[in-house]
Each structure stands twice: as C-alpha cells, then as structure tokens.
Amino acid sequence: MEEHIGKVWNNFLRKKTDRAFSSKEILFDEKSRALKIFYHLMGGQKAQELHVTDKRLVSRSRTLLEKISGFGSAFYLSWQDERALYLPASIAYFDDKELNQTTYFWLTAMAAVFHTTRGSYVQRNLQASKQLVERYSGFAVFYEKAVRRSIEQRQDMRDLHDKELLFIDSLKLETIDSNCRYSIDDIYPFGLWIYPPIGKTTLLDEEEDEEEPQRAPDSLDKTETLEMKKQSNQMDDKKESDGLLMFLPDSLMSILEQVNVDRSEDDSFDEDALYNAQDLDEITLGRKKANLSARIKMDLDVQNNQSEQYPVGDGHFIDEWDYKKETYLKNYVRIRPIVDINIEEIDLPKRLKKAAKRVQNEFDFMQLDRLKSSNLDSGDDINLYSYLEFKSHQNRSLHPNRFYESFYKKSRDVATLMLADISLSTEAGITQELRIIDVIKDSLMLFCEALQRLDDKFAIYAFSSLKNSNVRFHIIKNFKQPYSSKIRAQIDNIKPGYYTRLGAAIRESSKILKKQPHNNKLLLIISDGKPNDVDRYDGRYGIEDTKKAILEAKKLGITPFCVTVDTEAKEYLPYLFGRGGYTLIRDGKKLPKALPQIYINLTKQ
Amino acid sequence: MNHNYYLQQSNEIELFEAAASMRLPILIKGPTGCGKTRFIESMGERLNLKVYTVVCHDDLSAADLVGRHLIDESGTYWQDGPLSKAVREGGICYLDEIIEARKDTTVVLHSLADYRRVLPIDRTGELIEAHPDFMLVVSYNPGYQNILKGMKPSTKQRFISLSFTYPTPENEQEIVINESGVDESVAKKLIAIATDIRQLQDSDIQEAVSTRLLVYAAKLISRGFDPYQACMHSIVGSLSDDDELLEVLERLIVLHFPKTES
Known part of the structure; x- marks a missing residue:
C-alpha cells in the first residue's frame, strides 16, 4: 500500500514538473552520423567526435513542486572541448518531432560556428545564434519558433522568478552587447545553447585552456548501453601510480590465473548494474576503466612466440605528429622490424584452393592489362588500317605486309604494399570459429595468389605496437622475395599482437614504397579499427597523426587505400583517407574475396 | 556571333x-x-x-x-x-x-x-x-x-x-546570375549552399557541387520552378547516393529554401 501511494505521488509530481514530451523524443543514436556530416557541412573540425553528454547539475530557482520532487535541478546541456562535441542523448523539448530534430542540427551548427565568437558564454551563444539566423533563413524560422515555445512553456509554470525573466530577456538577439552583464549561471538553462565543459562551470568565461580535457571521451564506454547519461561525480583516481599493488608485478600473471584479484570489481559485465543505473539519478564514477584487465596498464612484455620471432637489428626511429603542438616529435617512435624464422613451408590451404582458382579465372576473364599490338605477321584479328596503308602506299613492294593485330600481356608499372593491422583486436571473432585474424590471413594468401597471376610487384607487412618505443613491423614478404610456400608459411604464422599505431606503420611503409622504381605506388591497408595505443595515441591524437602520415605518403606519390572491417569506420575513415579512399566490408567473411576485386578496381586501366 | x-x-x-x-x-x-x-x-x-x-x-x-x-x-x-x-x-x-x-x-x-x-x-x-x-x-x-x-x-x-578551382563566392554569384537570369537573393542562397557543401569535399563526398550544377538549379528556378525542388534535383541528387548524406544535404537546402511537397 505504501508503495502504491508512493508511485501515485511520484507520477503526480512528474506530470507537474517534467517538461519533456517523451512521445516526441528524438534519439541521438539515430541521428549521430547525419549530425556528424552536418557538423562538417557547417565548417566544424573534421577530427572532432560526437558524443552523448552527461547530466549536469545547475543551481537555479525551482518551483516549489520541483523542489519537493527533486526534478529540475539537472539538465543535459550541450558542450564541447577540443576533442569532441557532447550532445544530449535524446531531445524532447518541444511537442513537435520536427522541432526536436532540428534542435539537434541547430546545436551542431552552433558548435561549429562557436569558435568564431568572443566574450562570455552568454554573448558567444547569442553571437553564434545571430550568425546562424542571419545566414540561414530556415534557422531563423526555427529559432523564432523554438524561443517562443520555450517562453510559453516557462510561463505555463505561472510564477516567474527574476531569473526566468532574465532568461526571456537574454534571448533577444538584437541586444547582444547590453546583455553582457549576465553570467550563464544566472540564466535558466536553455537547450539551444552551448555550455562550458562539465567540471568547469566555475571557470565560466575562460578561454580554452591548454591542459588535457578533464574527462577522456572513452569514459562513454560502448558496452554500457544506458539510455540516459547520469550526472557523474568524478573521483580523481585516474592516476595509476596512486594505486597500491600488494604484490610484485612479476607474480601478477600467476595470481590472475588462480583468483580474481579484485572482488569488488568483477570482470564480467553486470546487467543488474545497468538496470539499477537507470533508476539512479546520480552515479559516482571512478575514472578508471571498468574491468581490471583494462585498468592495470602494464607492459606485460611476454613475447607471444619467443622461439620464432626474430628482431632484425635494434630498430630505428621515426617522427610522429603532435597535433596540439603542431610539430613533429623527432625520432619519437621506434620501429622494430621482425621476421619469423624456423617455420615450415606450407601449401595453399585446401579451403582456399577453390577461391584462389576462381579469383585467378576472374583476373583472366577481365583481360586485365592486355595491350593491343598491331602490324603483326599473324594474330587474332585483321588490322584494317594497316591494310589501308598498304593500299595507299606508293611502292607496295616496300610495305612490310603485316596486317594482323593481337592482344598481349604486359606487366604493369605498379608496386603494391599491403599493410595488415594485426593488433590484439583482430583476435575477436566474426563467428564462433572464425577470428578476424584468420580472415586477414586468408585474404593475404588469396591476394598473393591473385597478384602472382598478374605479375604485379607487391610486398606484405604487418604491424602492431606497444607504445612509441616498440612498433613491431613484421616482414612477411618484401618486394624482392618471390611468392612461395615460404611466404605462405609467414602469412600462416601471423598472430595478433598489441595495439595499432597506424601513423608510424604508414610512415614506415611509405619509406619502403618510396624506394621502388615504379611510377604507380599503392599502399593498401587492412584494418579492423581506429588507430590507438596504450599511451596518448588514442582518439584525436591518433587520428591526426595518421592523417598526417597519409598526407606525407600522398606527397611521395603514393596512393593510400584502406580496407576495413570496422563497421564504425564511417566515423573516422572519410577524414583520414577521403571519401573514395576506403572500402568498408561489413561482413568480415567476405574480405578474402573482396580484396582482389578492390585491387582490380584501383588499378584498372 | x-x-x-x-x-x-x-x-x-x-x-x-x-x-x-x-x-x-x-x-x-x-x-x-x-x-x-x-x-x-x-x-x-x-x-x-x-x-x-x-x-x-x-x-x-x-x-x-x-x-x-x-x-x-x-x-x-x-x-x-x-x-x-x-x-x-x-x-x-x-x-x-x-x-x-x-x-x-x-x-x-x-x-x-x-x-x-x-x-x-x-x-x-x-x-x-x-x-x-x-x-x-x-x-x-x-x-x-x-x-x-x-x-x-x-x-x-x-x-x-x-x-582552376571553383570561383570565389562573389564571382560565382555573378556567373550564376548572368547565366540564368535568377535574382540576386536566390543566387546568394545558392552560393551559400555551395560554400557549405564544399566543406565536405575529401571527407564525406568525393567531389563537391560544381558551378555548372548551381547554374542548372538557378535556371530551373528562374523558369518558375520551386526553389526547394530545383535544388533537390539539380544539386543534392547528383552528389551522392548515401541516404544519410542526402538527408543532411536536404536539411541544408531547407535552411535556405522552405520545403514544399512535390
């Protein structure tokens, strides 16, 4: 009975205080890609990511009902930092779906033009709004409507406080300068505005600061599918050195094998937690990753196959691009070339024989790179023009009498370097039996069979990395080696490594390609995810470095092309490789067959 | 001549x-x-x-x-x-x-x-x-x-x-007006649309809207065709086949020319 009364009371208060029109709700997830394109369209930075924002507490006057019910003190407000733009997970401000949807696009546009504005956050928002309203008549209509509706909704609440009057007053675009006395804290939170980054509300009108943003965007863990984000109280427990490991790291592996060290944090994903989280209004989050394995960042430098992987020399150093400083970090990354030795030569696996045959037939059928040769003594066709020439010749006895033409094969002027990402993530399964790494191996083998047929020059390298000090660059086949059963064995012996420092691998590959005498150079990259590494090589840093490496390659006359099985590739690959510079294979199993086709399309004459 | x-x-x-x-x-x-x-x-x-x-x-x-x-x-x-x-x-x-x-x-x-x-x-x-x-x-x-x-x-x-690149906005506006006889306010909007779309080049679309397409749109409009429809058919349709991209481009058009039902 008590519970029942509680529910009724709760519903009553909710209706009185909740202003969201949940039936007209628009979800961020449905619109995220469109918003991203729109962000670019409005001139936003192409490496910025789009994320869902956390709830933030706002101190503002509340109606009595709201105070009792506890609603109305937290809002999902949009904000941005140098890495990403954070938008509400859903928008239901208005009783009109179209209007709610346009709100998303409005916010995206606001964020894109925000950097051009100056002054306090209130002023900047007004300037940005004004820009948009003046530039786009459609936004003018929207803004007028949205503001009118917002004010009507405020007035429904009857007793207007001073702050709410201030709110209405502040929305007038004509009076930007006279409004500068307001601070954004004084004004009722407004869904069409961009707010300061969460955690910095006290440092309101400060310009962008130099330091790392206070929260890593990764904290929006993809595995947690909470429909709404919660207010996060962040504990400052991010510093790894603060923790205390009660045992020697050497013994860690053996302990892990027996017991789960930290009982309070289970490695498995807790569905109850998710359920509970939806009911909670506030969750205090540690800023560490959820599971133990991800939390202890330690180089467990155990070679995955000691007896066989043979480093060639101590490696050499190359540069890396730091987008924040806008300079190269000289000799920052160490490349360690590795070859596998003591491996047994193998034949083409049976499962691939049929596919190989078919790909080869396809290549023949397409009559690739066949050139016409006329004026032959004998051939497939009569060349009419040489006959005409004969007829028109003054002294026919001098004519060579060669009237035939034929097609012949000519090796093409292409050098292709295949670069395979063999980071740990390739260990993941596509189906129960098949891992990504298996598909990559099959692809490489089929590719070799196909290119063998064409007589094109190619090399294969694979890479994975462990921080900047150890980028492992596996030599599978260099340009000079002929394709043989030994190469097949090298491919077969590929194992998932560590992380993906893509920029470094591209630079190293470019260096190798540059030395090839051919006029056309193709760098074909097989990848399964974003560039990332254990250190700061993650998110925007990794993307910008990779982008730089790609530009460098293009300058050397190399054509980079990426084939990926990452279904989220559309988020970042267009920026890295350009629209026509990559292909996404949604079904990983199709990669082996798709790869030769892609190659044909790229090099078709 | x-x-x-x-x-x-x-x-x-x-x-x-x-x-x-x-x-x-x-x-x-x-x-x-x-x-x-x-x-x-x-x-x-x-x-x-x-x-x-x-x-x-x-x-x-x-x-x-x-x-x-x-x-x-x-x-x-x-x-x-x-x-x-x-x-x-x-x-x-x-x-x-x-x-x-x-x-x-x-x-x-x-x-x-x-x-x-x-x-x-x-x-x-x-x-x-x-x-x-x-x-x-x-x-x-x-x-x-x-x-x-x-x-x-x-x-x-x-x-x-x-x-050659695409003309500057001022020049392009003059070209569009001269080629199609459309009035200045419409030309301005068309150029604004093109300027925005060209920001997507190299990342989201392969090649951006050309002056030629703008002239086509302007010609349709000056002949009395509805501006929204004209832009959809001459600018948006020929740039991409990607649904999400088309949605965004349509939204951009709507920001300049109010939508009408076909």
Whole structure:
C-alpha cells in the first residue's frame, strides 16, 4: 500500500514538473552520423567526435513542486572541448518531432560556428545564434519558433522568478552587447545553447585552456548501453601510480590465473548494474576503466612466440605528429622490424584452393592489362588500317605486309604494399570459429595468389605496437622475395599482437614504397579499427597523426587505400583517407574475396 | 556571333594571351564543372581562333588525333585528324580529359609541345610545321581515384599549367546570375549552399557541387520552378547516393529554401 501511494505521488509530481514530451523524443543514436556530416557541412573540425553528454547539475530557482520532487535541478546541456562535441542523448523539448530534430542540427551548427565568437558564454551563444539566423533563413524560422515555445512553456509554470525573466530577456538577439552583464549561471538553462565543459562551470568565461580535457571521451564506454547519461561525480583516481599493488608485478600473471584479484570489481559485465543505473539519478564514477584487465596498464612484455620471432637489428626511429603542438616529435617512435624464422613451408590451404582458382579465372576473364599490338605477321584479328596503308602506299613492294593485330600481356608499372593491422583486436571473432585474424590471413594468401597471376610487384607487412618505443613491423614478404610456400608459411604464422599505431606503420611503409622504381605506388591497408595505443595515441591524437602520415605518403606519390572491417569506420575513415579512399566490408567473411576485386578496381586501366 | 560569357577568376586571361603570343602550350587542371571548357571557348573567341575539341577516352589512338587513310571510289586518300588540321590551319587544339587517353597516345604531342612545334606524320612521311596561330591546350581533373591514370611526367612538363578551382563566392554569384537570369537573393542562397557543401569535399563526398550544377538549379528556378525542388534535383541528387548524406544535404537546402511537397 505504501508503495502504491508512493508511485501515485511520484507520477503526480512528474506530470507537474517534467517538461519533456517523451512521445516526441528524438534519439541521438539515430541521428549521430547525419549530425556528424552536418557538423562538417557547417565548417566544424573534421577530427572532432560526437558524443552523448552527461547530466549536469545547475543551481537555479525551482518551483516549489520541483523542489519537493527533486526534478529540475539537472539538465543535459550541450558542450564541447577540443576533442569532441557532447550532445544530449535524446531531445524532447518541444511537442513537435520536427522541432526536436532540428534542435539537434541547430546545436551542431552552433558548435561549429562557436569558435568564431568572443566574450562570455552568454554573448558567444547569442553571437553564434545571430550568425546562424542571419545566414540561414530556415534557422531563423526555427529559432523564432523554438524561443517562443520555450517562453510559453516557462510561463505555463505561472510564477516567474527574476531569473526566468532574465532568461526571456537574454534571448533577444538584437541586444547582444547590453546583455553582457549576465553570467550563464544566472540564466535558466536553455537547450539551444552551448555550455562550458562539465567540471568547469566555475571557470565560466575562460578561454580554452591548454591542459588535457578533464574527462577522456572513452569514459562513454560502448558496452554500457544506458539510455540516459547520469550526472557523474568524478573521483580523481585516474592516476595509476596512486594505486597500491600488494604484490610484485612479476607474480601478477600467476595470481590472475588462480583468483580474481579484485572482488569488488568483477570482470564480467553486470546487467543488474545497468538496470539499477537507470533508476539512479546520480552515479559516482571512478575514472578508471571498468574491468581490471583494462585498468592495470602494464607492459606485460611476454613475447607471444619467443622461439620464432626474430628482431632484425635494434630498430630505428621515426617522427610522429603532435597535433596540439603542431610539430613533429623527432625520432619519437621506434620501429622494430621482425621476421619469423624456423617455420615450415606450407601449401595453399585446401579451403582456399577453390577461391584462389576462381579469383585467378576472374583476373583472366577481365583481360586485365592486355595491350593491343598491331602490324603483326599473324594474330587474332585483321588490322584494317594497316591494310589501308598498304593500299595507299606508293611502292607496295616496300610495305612490310603485316596486317594482323593481337592482344598481349604486359606487366604493369605498379608496386603494391599491403599493410595488415594485426593488433590484439583482430583476435575477436566474426563467428564462433572464425577470428578476424584468420580472415586477414586468408585474404593475404588469396591476394598473393591473385597478384602472382598478374605479375604485379607487391610486398606484405604487418604491424602492431606497444607504445612509441616498440612498433613491431613484421616482414612477411618484401618486394624482392618471390611468392612461395615460404611466404605462405609467414602469412600462416601471423598472430595478433598489441595495439595499432597506424601513423608510424604508414610512415614506415611509405619509406619502403618510396624506394621502388615504379611510377604507380599503392599502399593498401587492412584494418579492423581506429588507430590507438596504450599511451596518448588514442582518439584525436591518433587520428591526426595518421592523417598526417597519409598526407606525407600522398606527397611521395603514393596512393593510400584502406580496407576495413570496422563497421564504425564511417566515423573516422572519410577524414583520414577521403571519401573514395576506403572500402568498408561489413561482413568480415567476405574480405578474402573482396580484396582482389578492390585491387582490380584501383588499378584498372 | 554568339559570345561565350566568361568571368575571369584571377589572371588566367592574361596568362593565356601571353602564352598564345609566345606559342606555349597550356595544361589546365581543375574539378568538374568549374569552367575549364568554357574558358577555352571564350579564349578562342577572344583571340579569334577556331577551337578543335577532342574528348579523350581510353581507346583513343594516335591515328584518331593525327589522321588516317580512307578509301573512296578513286582509291585511298589521307584524312587529317583534328590535331593535324589545327596544326596546318592554326587554331586551338583542345584535348579534354587528357588522362583518359592512354599514355602512349599522348606521346605524339611531344614534338608539338616543345620548341620544335612540328608534327611528324609517319604514315605519309610528312613533317608538318605548326601554323603560327596553332596552340595546344589540354585539360584534366586531378580528383580521380585510379593510380594508373595520370600523365607521364615527360608529357606534363611540356606545358604551362593553370589550376582552376571553383570561383570565389562573389564571382560565382555573378556567373550564376548572368547565366540564368535568377535574382540576386536566390543566387546568394545558392552560393551559400555551395560554400557549405564544399566543406565536405575529401571527407564525406568525393567531389563537391560544381558551378555548372548551381547554374542548372538557378535556371530551373528562374523558369518558375520551386526553389526547394530545383535544388533537390539539380544539386543534392547528383552528389551522392548515401541516404544519410542526402538527408543532411536536404536539411541544408531547407535552411535556405522552405520545403514544399512535390
């Protein structure tokens, strides 16, 4: 009975205080890609990511009902930092779906033009709004409507406080300068505005600061599918050195094998937690990753196959691009070339024989790179023009009498370097039996069979990395080696490594390609995810470095092309490789067959 | 005579005239629909030279350019190709999209494109010396994704090159108004749309909206077609087949021209 009364009371208060029109709700997830394109369209930075924002507490006057019910003190407000733009997970401000949807696009546009504005956050928002309203008549209509509706909704609440009057007053675009006395804290939170980054509300009108943003965007863990984000109280427990490991790291592996060290944090994903989280209004989050394995960042430098992987020399150093400083970090990354030795030569696996045959037939059928040769003594066709020439010749006895033409094969002027990402993530399964790494191996083998047929020059390298000090660059086949059963064995012996420092691998590959005498150079990259590494090589840093490496390659006359099985590739690959510079294979199993086709399309004459 | 309208972007008219007076060959590169062909035609009129246009394709042989023997009732006779014709009579020989032609075909241009200015015709044993008014112009669009297509450096380095991009907003507005007769406010909006869309180039779309497409849209509008529909059909539809991208582009159009039902 008590519970029942509680529910009724709760519903009553909710209706009185909740202003969201949940039936007209628009979800961020449905619109995220469109918003991203729109962000670019409005001139936003192409490496910025789009994320869902956390709830933030706002101190503002509340109606009595709201105070009792506890609603109305937290809002999902949009904000941005140098890495990403954070938008509400859903928008239901208005009783009109179209209007709610346009709100998303409005916010995206606001964020894109925000950097051009100056002054306090209130002023900047007004300037940005004004820009948009003046530039786009459609936004003018929207803004007028949205503001009118917002004010009507405020007035429904009857007793207007001073702050709410201030709110209405502040929305007038004509009076930007006279409004500068307001601070954004004084004004009722407004869904069409961009707010300061969460955690910095006290440092309101400060310009962008130099330091790392206070929260890593990764904290929006993809595995947690909470429909709404919660207010996060962040504990400052991010510093790894603060923790205390009660045992020697050497013994860690053996302990892990027996017991789960930290009982309070289970490695498995807790569905109850998710359920509970939806009911909670506030969750205090540690800023560490959820599971133990991800939390202890330690180089467990155990070679995955000691007896066989043979480093060639101590490696050499190359540069890396730091987008924040806008300079190269000289000799920052160490490349360690590795070859596998003591491996047994193998034949083409049976499962691939049929596919190989078919790909080869396809290549023949397409009559690739066949050139016409006329004026032959004998051939497939009569060349009419040489006959005409004969007829028109003054002294026919001098004519060579060669009237035939034929097609012949000519090796093409292409050098292709295949670069395979063999980071740990390739260990993941596509189906129960098949891992990504298996598909990559099959692809490489089929590719070799196909290119063998064409007589094109190619090399294969694979890479994975462990921080900047150890980028492992596996030599599978260099340009000079002929394709043989030994190469097949090298491919077969590929194992998932560590992380993906893509920029470094591209630079190293470019260096190798540059030395090839051919006029056309193709760098074909097989990848399964974003560039990332254990250190700061993650998110925007990794993307910008990779982008730089790609530009460098293009300058050397190399054509980079990426084939990926990452279904989220559309988020970042267009920026890295350009629209026509990559292909996404949604079904990983199709990669082996798709790869030769892609190659044909790229090099078709 | 029907005059071609052309609005100068930077210094290309002076450069072309200078090159013409010095008899230097010209290479023009630029994205599709930015006015390359129009420029050549207007220069032809300006300099009073006939323009021989050859659109290149991968089956174009040297004989297609130089000429060949043909037969009639009295036997065989030699028929000049467009290149030899221009070389003999004077005029601009314009090879459009030259990278579409096979590299070995374009080698016949070499002797014409340097100081020698001669065209040897090996079939007749003739060596034609170029007419003083002969001028060689080639063009291509560097945006294609094929590593085997490109110009031989030895061909490329015989030309003075002119890079075209889309016109500046002010110029483009003038062009759109002039070509279509649409009023200024509409032209301004069209240019604003194009400016935004061009920011997506290289990341979300392969090649951005061309001036040509803007003129198409403006022409439809000035004929009384609904602006929203005109933009959807002439600008948005031809840029992409990706649904999400189309949705965003539509949204952009709506921001300028209110939506109407078709």
